[in-house]
Amino acid sequence: MKAKGSRDLMITRFVTAVSEIARNAATHGEGGRMLIYDLPDPTLIGVEFIDEGRGIRDVETALTDGYSTRKNSLGRGLGGAKRLANTFTIESKPDKGTVVRMTGICTKR
């Protein structure tokens, strides 16, 4: 993103979102793959996370702030990542795994 001339704020936001989702994949999804895409639109960067963990039963609820399956967690990671990323899609099937796709903005404005 830096090479593409992205603003520092945009980098911080996107890196934080990526960090949230990556940790979710590691702690809930039993690890997985992370793919980084150079998109046709040069002002965007795409990241895809694929895990084959236990999945999310109710995505809507999981996106709600303060909801967490764990005791010692703020429960804001998923919703926060959605707000921090430019676009955010999540697909999850219980016991099959979860796929999260996000894009970040790489322009100077």
Place this chain on the structure above:
Amino acid sequence: MTEKVLETTLQVLKEDAEGILVDWIDQADEDGAKRSDLFSEREGRDQAASMLRAFRLGVRDTSREGDFDLRDEHWADLRGILSEITHERVERGVLPGEMAAFVLALKTPLFSRMSQKLEGEASKLIEEILVVSKAIDAFAIYTNEVFIAEREQIIERQRDEMLELSTPVVELWDKVLTLPLIGTLDSLRAQEVMESLLQAIVERQAEVVIVDITGVKTVDTQVAQHLLRTAAAVRLMGARCIISGISPKIAQTMVELGVDVGEVRTRSSIKNALTDALTSVGVAIRAIEDSPRSGK
């Protein structure tokens, strides 16, 4: 036949152990494995002699059983000596290649004597040389493995040391502590941070603690969680916690994440936090009035 595979080798080792030793050390010097700057000639000689002795014992037992396997019981002596010598030399800075070259140099004196013994019996000579060669190669590889294991231990120890060093609690003033955090804050480090901080509060009877996160790259929900928990623990100890060094971009990101810092005090820079902390313990930093640089 197989039981007698190393017969000549054993014979040679028995008959001319001293000669082999001398030639071996000479050969090793020639191959550039000598490090007279790192260990004395006598030491090198003693080590080589004990290796040769263990080698002979190993060969004797192997020639009874036939098969060669470095993990076998009768090579245990040699393995022990090899790792001992390697360990000693690593500490003195000998390179792994030099150690292996030293072991491999044993081949030359051994093979030349064997070929004298077995003159005219080419196939038997080749057979024996193959087995001995395999054995000596295995020893050379073994010294390398010992080398790597030693290095790994060093790395492990340094990582532990770094983990401790990375949580330095500094006393800025009486009852004012600061903890500058740098890099990433994972659960393990967060735990270290919390422990050393709480310990320091007790030892220095601190009233204010400044946790500076200027050097922390990303603050995601987990990092925020760790920080808030540390602050809560500090408060339980009766001290105040100020989190400083929150940059504009991190502030915006934290708002977007919906992290609520609650009652924890935050300051943008460590300078502001320090002023704040000093005020609360009843001290202030002022310009010296009659100083030529005070502008009056």
